Amino acid sequence: MSKALPKRSENYSEWYNELVKRADLAENSAVRGCMVIKPYGYSIWEKMQRALDDMFKETGHTNAYFPLFIPKSYLSKEASHVEGFAKECAVVTHYRLKNDPNGKGVIVDPDARLEEELIVRPTSETVIWSTYKNWIQSYRDLPLLINQWANVVRWEMRTRLFLRTAEFLWQEGHTAHSTATEAVAEARQMLDVYTTFAEEWMALPVLRGVKTANERFAGAVDTYCIEALMQDGKALQAGTSHFLGQNFAAAFDVKFQDKDGKLEYVWGTSWGVSTRLMGALIMAHSDDNGLVLPPKLAPIQVVIVPIYKNEEQLDAISDKAAEIMKELKKRGISVKYDNNDAYKPGYKFAEYELKGVPVRLAMGARDLENNTVEVARRDTKTKETVSLEGITEYISDLLDNIQEAVYNKALAFREENTVKVDTMEEFTKILDDRGGFILAHWDGTSETEEKIKEETKATIRCIPLNQEAEDGVCIYSGKPSKGRVVFARAY
Amino acid sequence: MSKALPKRSENYSEWYNELVKRADLAENSAVRGCMVIKPYGYSIWEKMQRALDDMFKETGHTNAYFPLFIPKSYLSKEASHVEGFAKECAVVTHYRLKNDPNGKGVIVDPDARLEEELIVRPTSETVIWSTYKNWIQSYRDLPLLINQWANVVRWEMRTRLFLRTAEFLWQEGHTAHSTATEAVAEARQMLDVYTTFAEEWMALPVLRGVKTANERFAGAVDTYCIEALMQDGKALQAGTSHFLGQNFAAAFDVKFQDKDGKLEYVWGTSWGVSTRLMGALIMAHSDDNGLVLPPKLAPIQVVIVPIYKNEEQLDAISDKAAEIMKELKKRGISVKYDNNDAYKPGYKFAEYELKGVPVRLAMGARDLENNTVEVARRDTKTKETVSLEGITEYISDLLDNIQEAVYNKALAFREENTVKVDTMEEFTKILDDRGGFILAHWDGTSETEEKIKEETKATIRCIPLNQEAEDGVCIYSGKPSKGRVVFARAY
Numbered sequence: 001m002s003k004a005l006p007k008r009s010e011n012y013s014e015w016y017n018e019l020v021k022r023a024d025l026a027e028n029s030a031v032r033g034c035m036v037i038k039p040y041g042y043s044i045w046e047k048m049q050r051a052l053d054d055m056f057k058e059t060g061h062t063n064a065y066f067p068l069f070i071p072k073s074y075l076s077k078e079a080s081h082v083e084g085f086a087k088e089c090a091v092v093t094h095y096r097l098k099n100d101p102n103g104k105g106v107i108v109d110p111d112a113r114l115e116e117e118l119i120v121r122p123t124s125e126t127v128i129w130s131t132y133k134n135w136i137q138s139y140r141d142l143p144l145l146i147n148q149w150a151n152v153v154r155w156e157m158r159t160r161l162f163l164r165t166a167e168f169l170w171q172e173g174h175t176a177h178s179t180a181t182e183a184v185a186e187a188r189q190m191l192d193v194y195t196t197f198a199e200e201w202m203a204l205p206v207l208r209g210v211k212t213a214n215e216r217f218a219g220a221v222d223t224y225c226i227e228a229l230m231q232d233g234k235a236l237q238a239g240t241s242h243f244l245g246q247n248f249a250a251a252f253d254v255k256f257q258d259k260d261g262k263l264e265y266v267w268g269t270s271w272g273v274s275t276r277l278m279g280a281l282i283m284a285h286s287d288d289n290g291l292v293l294p295p296k297l298a299p300i301q302v303v304i305v306p307i308y309k310n311e312e313q314l315d316a317i318s319d320k321a322a323e324i325m326k327e328l329k330k331r332g333i334s335v336k337y338d339n340n341d342a343y344k345p346g347y348k349f350a351e352y353e354l355k356g357v358p359v360r361l362a363m364g365a366r367d368l369e370n371n372t373v374e375v376a377r378r379d380t381k382t383k384e385t386v387s388l389e390g391i392t393e394y395i396s397d398l399l400d401n402i403q404e405a406v407y408n409k410a411l412a413f414r415e416e417n418t419v420k421v422d423t424m425e426e427f428t429k430i431l432d433d434r435g436g437f438i439l440a441h442w443d444g445t446s447e448t449e450e451k452i453k454e455e456t457k458a459t460i461r462c463i464p465l466n467q468e469a470e471d472g473v474c475i476y477s478g479k480p481s482k483g484r485v486v487f488a489r490a491y
Numbered sequence: 492m493s494k495a496l497p498k499r500s501e502n503y504s505e506w507y508n509e510l511v512k513r514a515d516l517a518e519n520s521a522v523r524g525c526m527v528i529k530p531y532g533y534s535i536w537e538k539m540q541r542a543l544d545d546m547f548k549e550t551g552h553t554n555a556y557f558p559l560f561i562p563k564s565y566l567s568k569e570a571s572h573v574e575g576f577a578k579e580c581a582v583v584t585h586y587r588l589k590n591d592p593n594g595k596g597v598i599v600d601p602d603a604r605l606e607e608e609l610i611v612r613p614t615s616e617t618v619i620w621s622t623y624k625n626w627i628q629s630y631r632d633l634p635l636l637i638n639q640w641a642n643v644v645r646w647e648m649r650t651r652l653f654l655r656t657a658e659f660l661w662q663e664g665h666t667a668h669s670t671a672t673e674a675v676a677e678a679r680q681m682l683d684v685y686t687t688f689a690e691e692w693m694a695l696p697v698l699r700g701v702k703t704a705n706e707r708f709a710g711a712v713d714t715y716c717i718e719a720l721m722q723d724g725k726a727l728q729a730g731t732s733h734f735l736g737q738n739f740a741a742a743f744d745v746k747f748q749d750k751d752g753k754l755e756y757v758w759g760t761s762w763g764v765s766t767r768l769m770g771a772l773i774m775a776h777s778d779d780n781g782l783v784l785p786p787k788l789a790p791i792q793v794v795i796v797p798i799y800k801n802e803e804q805l806d807a808i809s810d811k812a813a814e815i816m817k818e819l820k821k822r823g824i825s826v827k828y829d830n831n832d833a834y835k836p837g838y839k840f841a842e843y844e845l846k847g848v849p850v851r852l853a854m855g856a857r858d859l860e861n862n863t864v865e866v867a868r869r870d871t872k873t874k875e876t877v878s879l880e881g882i883t884e885y886i887s888d889l890l891d892n893i894q895e896a897v898y899n900k901a902l903a904f905r906e907e908n909t910v911k912v913d914t915m916e917e918f919t920k921i922l923d924d925r926g927g928f929i930l931a932h933w934d935g936t937s938e939t940e941e942k943i944k945e946e947t948k949a950t951i952r953c954i955p956l957n958q959e960a961e962d963g964v965c966i967y968s969g970k971p972s973k974g975r976v977v978f979a980r981a982y
């Protein structure tokens with residue numbers, strides 16, 4: 001706590017890593033690429049889960065649970081799917097250990113080899129569609145609207161806390177429909193849910209679009225996505241929703257009888273967000289003093305710190321604090337009173353700044369006399385002395401204001417850092433200077449997209465859903481284009 | 492749905508298996524021993540999770556998340572722990588697949604072998620205590636009160652849905668303390684929490700006790716447990732809470748500086764309940780017509796079925812049903828209106844009986860005239876016609892009564908099936924005739940316990956916490972004993 005965080009302007013990457021650790025969000029474990037999500041970090045994730053889960057249920061989905069393990073042969077059934085996931089998966093080959101005959105602990109028992117290897121799920125389309133085959137016979141069984149909260153494993157070689165870890169937590173929705181139109185509508189609806197969640201809960205403005213073929217989910221016909229901008233000018237994909245067409249239904253032979261008695265393959269979607277959102281939340285809003293949390297996701301929304309010279313003062317302040325807390329809690333505001341005697345107020349202030357507590361109340365002897373309290377906002381670092389008359393209402397409004405202000409700040413940042421560009425020269429210069437979202441014309445070919453990526457490390461984040469029709473020429477090939485797409489370097 | 496369930500009296504085991512599948516609770520997956528928890532089953536589990544999680548938080552615990560994988564060497568650090576889990580664990584040896592050079596799908600890439608094999612967690616003491624080592628330095632860091640909701644894998648050879656599966660869902664609490672007294676108090680407190688949950692939510696009366704050395708958790712000093720009795724006379728362990736002493740602290744070198752500056756090993760507990768509770772819930776209360784759910788855990792507490800001859804009648808009933816539903820929902824009662832025209836009322840009645848919906852309302856033309864509704868209780872299968880005046884209050888009270896009645900019925904069954912026995916002859920006879928809990932004297936040795944198990948398949952479920960002092964002689968060895976322990980055949 002004593003050492004300052006690295007500054008964003010000096011080493012953004014180091015600032016992020018240090019912040020994640022010092023704010024008690026997560027840390028690396030002894031297992032390569034796997035993180036420990038610490039209680040404070042997990043409590044933010046729980047709030048995200050609760051909000052998302054409520055939205056999933058409001059839109060008619062129910063939760064279920066499917067196996068952690070996927071038989072190797074299942075993964076292979078959808079050709080592009082296995083291509084996408086085979087290179088980075090954890091493979092279970094044995095089911096027993098035995099004592100080392102040389103007396104050195106335990107070894108894998110060679111006699112306990114599985115007949116077929118099992119893959120720790122990197123995503124669950126295959127195991128779920130193999131199950132859906134038994135659940136779906138008729139149009140009456142559709143739509144099937146299921147979500148799963150689970151851990152998944154992708155054996156990433158270069159990992160970073162929350163952003164890219166070998167194991168991560170997520171939800172994955174898997175739905176089945178009788179028509180393509182309905183499945184596309186579902187995929188779009190879930191993109192809307194993610195957008196609402198990102199903007200209203202995470203205070204994170206997002207661009208909405210569809211991925212190019214290169215960036216599409218392995219096995220999807222179309223991948224819709226939301227893309228957010230981080231403070232270092234890099235983009236972060238914050239959620240994806242896939243229209244799977246009939247790909248997995250065909251791979252697992254899932255057919256239904258329609259109203260006319262005709263057998264047809266089922267149409268599918270899948271959609272997910274993960275603990276990666278924690279990374280987005282941290283990187284989008286926080287500053288050189290620590291986390292800045294939007295109030296709706298803050299585990300502690302208000303902290304009260306007493307400033308006292310003796311026990312008598314402390315007792316009087318504690319009484320007053322108890323009253324305030326009672327009223328705040330009635331409003332559903334989470335509040336902590338920190339009367340820990342081992343630390344000085346200044347230390348506590350720094351600690352709660354680091355942890356991103358949106359509102360800090362400090363109360364001293366003079367406040368008691370004047371019936372006031374000092375209110376400090378984490379996001380703007382402004383302070384003011386406020387009367388205790390109507391303090392509950394004041395704080396409740398303040399939390400709403402902070403939620404909005406955090407969003408508006410991120411939105412203003414994104415707007416400042418979104419530019420239209422018409423030449424490769426300007427494109428490269430902006431990427432190197434400050435990054436951000438670059439709107440540029442592209443000829444629609446994977447070849448050009450790859451060339452641009454090779455030369456600049458920028459990828460097409462999405463073709464915006466609200467793309468404006470505009471005649472232009474591709475910045476790379478000079479071939480004609482009908483509208484701009486969004487480029488950025490990305491996490 | 493059309494075929495009747497097997498009867499409990501004829502084939503209890505088959506009755507259970509069929510009920511789990513037909514009531515849409517769970518099914519076997521393509522992966523040996525791993526189940527799919529279906530939406531209806533999962534919604535009961537979610538209710539259990541929510542209730543337990545609230546109780547954990549009320550007692551000061553927070554959630555966190557630790558890695559799925561455990562390095563093989565970690566498992567070996569606590570001698571009895573590895574002994575307990577090494578024989579049935581899933582081992583990850585590789586991190587990549589590649590295309591089969593013979594063109595047959597994908598194979599494990601022999602070049603992608605892990606340096607050290609990883610075990611899919613069977614329980615997380617080792618990975619968590621290795622983490623606690625960095626979190627605990629001083630008595631000020633204690634107690635550390637953490638819980639995790641997670642999936643775990645134990646490679647069981649004989650599996651049954653919910654009761655014994657290779658992968659299951661559970662929560663595992665892992666706490667660290669500065670004194671043995673405090674750690675024991677924590678383990679006992681969590682046993683209390685489990686007891687309250689079993690009795691008040693699951694309507695499941697439980698015996699509370701401590702395990703003998705033979706049945707103790709691998710690595711614990713003492714294992715406290717709650718034991719429930721199923722309708723076939725077999726016991727089911729419904730939750731355990733372990734006092735770990737300093738075993739894991741010593742294995743992972745977790746020391747703290749006490750107030751006097753002395754370094755000492757930390758004291759630990761762990762405690763868990765799992766999706767096995769679903770099995771207990773089903774087996775304790777259900778009957779030959781299907782599930783009987785205690786209202787507090789029922790995903791649908793009330794179903795309304797319209798009985799109509801024409802559209803006009805249906806419309807009138809639907810209007811009335813909407814009014815009732817609105818009022819019930821205001822009370823937090825979950826209610827479903829089933830106006831699906833594809834099925835007849837009789838079919839629906841059977842379906843909701845199978846699913847264990849506690850209260851069914853049927854409303855027809857005559858009810859509309861008389862301002863009444865037919866109310867059917869799932870637990871007693873009794874029906875009565877009730878005035879719609881005050882129906883909300885009536886149903887709310889009825890749900891409370893059902894919760895209590897389901898508990899009382901299970902309690903009466905347990906009391907009828909708990910007997911004191913003083914000879915091996917009687918012991919064996921009762922076990923074979925009807926099972927149940929048998930209170931008998933035991934000489935306190937593992938040897939006798941094992942002999943009895945070999946000869947009768949009965950184990951000591953627990954030494955009751957409220958054991959009465961009573962001089963007697965061991966039913967097997969004739970050696971002296973100071974009190975009775977609880978024997979049963981068990982799941």
